[in-house]
Amino acid sequence: MPLSDRDYMRPSPPPRRRVWTGGGLGDFWQNPVYLIIIVNFILYIAAVIDKVKIVGNLGLSPSLFTEHPWTIITNMFVHADFWHIFGNMITLFFFGRVVYQLIGTGRFLLVYFVGGIVGNLLYVWLGEPLSIAIGASGAVYALAGMLVMMMPTMRVAIWGILPMPLWLVILLFFVLWSIPNFIPSIAWQAHLGGLVMGLAAGYYFRRKMRYLYYR
Numbered sequence: 001m002p003l004s005d006r007d008y009m010r011p012s013p014p015p016r017r018r019v020w021t022g023g024g025l026g027d028f029w030q031n032p033v034y035l036i037i038i039v040n041f042i043l044y045i046a047a048v049i050d051k052v053k054i055v056g057n058l059g060l061s062p063s064l065f066t067e068h069p070w071t072i073i074t075n076m077f078v079h080a081d082f083w084h085i086f087g088n089m090i091t092l093f094f095f096g097r098v099v100y101q102l103i104g105t106g107r108f109l110l111v112y113f114v115g116g117i118v119g120n121l122l123y124v125w126l127g128e129p130l131s132i133a134i135g136a137s138g139a140v141y142a143l144a145g146m147l148v149m150m151m152p153t154m155r156v157a158i159w160g161i162l163p164m165p166l167w168l169v170i171l172l173f174f175v176l177w178s179i180p181n182f183i184p185s186i187a188w189q190a191h192l193g194g195l196v197m198g199l200a201a202g203y204y205f206r207r208k209m210r211y212l213y214y215r
Contacts, residue, residue: 030105031097031100032096032108032109032112033092033093033096033100033108036092036096036112036136037092037093039077040077040079040085040088040089040136041085041089043058043077043078044079044082044085047078047079054078055078055132055134056132057074058070058071058074058075058077058078058134059071059074059075059078059132059133059134060074060075060123060124060132060133060134061129061130061131061132061133062123062125062127062128062129062131063129063130072120072121072124073113073116073117075120075134075135076113076116076120076138076139077136078134078135079134079135079136080134084135088136088137088140089136091140091144092136092139092140092143094156095140095144096108096140096143098147098151098154099111099143099146099147102147102150102205103205103209107205111198111201112139112142112143113139114197114201115139115141115142115143115145115197115198116138116142116190116194117138118142118193118196118197119137119138119139119141119142119189119190119191119193119194119197120133120138120190120193121193122189122190122192123138123187123189123190125189126189127187127189133187133190135187135190137187137190137191137194138187138190138193138194139194141174141178141190141191141194141195141198142194142195142197142198142201143198144170144174144195144198145170145174145195145197145198145199145200145202146198146199146201146202146205147166147198147202148166148167148170148199148202149198149199149201149202149205150202150205150206151166152165152166153165153166153167154166174195178191178195180192
């Protein structure tokens, strides 16, 4: 029996090629990040058509909160202008997908909405009584806070050209925007509440899940 006929002397078969399908539409509709972005843009278009009605009924005003308690959640889906929604949604797209992959749908939604609610409650407490707060910033800041606790050295390219560790990005672009009155016309209360909640959630999941997502 020649050596070439023995199993351990035969060459290994070539690796099989896998066809990547992109996950399909089913995976797309099951991804909470994409669904939240779609809902935000739908309400943004509605606000363009009738901004007074959308903001008036869905925006969060400290003085009207007891009469309109649903606004503690609905204001997360309303934005003032294109750059407002673009900034929040692009951040949600990049950070949210990573958080979703780390902790799954249920925990992602929990962090997102609890972060937004905590930020909104802080705004109701410290914000101007007759003002109206809108935007997903509190929820997005919660995702950023959680991610930096789990992956502090993850490389992030600001504007696609400036690579830096995630902890520095959070310090420069998230912590500063959470300082009271650092930037005018910004709901720093929502930013601060969401960020602190996200940091706490990230610390909790980092210890509980026992995975070294950070270096």
